[in-house]
Amino acid sequence: MSADGENSADIFIYGDIVSYQWDETDTSATSFKKDLDALGDVDTINLYINSPGGNVFEGVAIHNMLKRHKAKINVHVDALAASIASVIAMAGDTIHMPKNAMLMIHNPWTLAIGNATELRKVADDLDRIGQSVKQTYLQKAGDKLSEEKLQEMLDAETWLSADEAFEYGLCDVVQEANQMAACISEEYLSKYKNVPEQLKIQGKNHQKTVISAEEMAKRQRIADEAKANSAYINTILGGMF
Structure with a gap:
């Protein structure tokens, strides 16, 4: 909660x-x-x-929670809002980005297995999901961004600086550069095509932490739960980024 007497609060997606x-x-x-x-x-x-983003449906749910909330939403992209995290950012009534922050947008994708009919359905579902996500950007951008230009950027996996995001209406306030480091793991480095060189260097230099036996047990429990839902996860409703 705010200490200055205002009825405000902070929340973080890091x-x-x-x-x-x-x-x-x-x-x-x-x-x-x-x-x-x-x-x-x-x-x-x-x-x-x-x-760096993640599961598209989790992100869409978070975006919609924020849009439904009665409070004014001030979004601060401290360093990076990539993929579905950039969609969450669009829930802001005002979006702030330091000059050294980045916004990355791309088409949704997934991993899928199956026969030709099943894979065509996955592709069709991806198109529908992509169209829905695209409208989120367009609603924020207004007349600063055409649907054709947006689709071009989505197809190319575009990494936008704060100034570029402002130009396209995806950011409202450009602030002075800060010292925050962009957050991206090696997992996401391998998934994205056009990761800026400075983020690749940060990813390579990232130090792995030692995982305790307790933490490993917790992760195994989560993995077991995930396997129990494998039929669901292997459809279009899982693994989407």
Whole structure:
């Protein structure tokens, strides 16, 4: 909560957008709802983002929670809002980006197996989901961004600077550069095609933490739960980024 007497509160998305939380830096729709509910009756929410993205449906749910909330939403892209994290950012009534922050947009994708009929359905579903996500960007951008130009950028996996995001209406306020480091793991480095060189260097230099036996046991439990839902996850409703 704010210490200056204003009826406002801060909330953070600093890590991957996931269905199952591996650690405290991950954010799922369920964990975000708990954080949002814990804020209570506030007039202003300051959402701080530094995320490489993740599961599209979890992110869409988070975006819609924010859009439904009665509070004014101030979004601060502290370093990176990539993929579905950029869609979450579009929920902001005002989006702030330091000059050294980045916004990345691309078409949704998934992993799928099956016969030709099943794979054609996956492709059709991806198109429908992509169209829905595209409207989120267009609604924020207004007349600063045409649908044709947006589709061109989505097809190319485009990494936008704060100034470029402002030019296209995807950011409202460009601020002075800060010292925040963009958050992107090696997993996401391998998934994205056009990762800026400075983010690749940060990813390679990222130090792996030692995982305790307790943490490994927790992760195994989560993995077992995920396997139990494998039939669901292997459809269009899972693994989407």
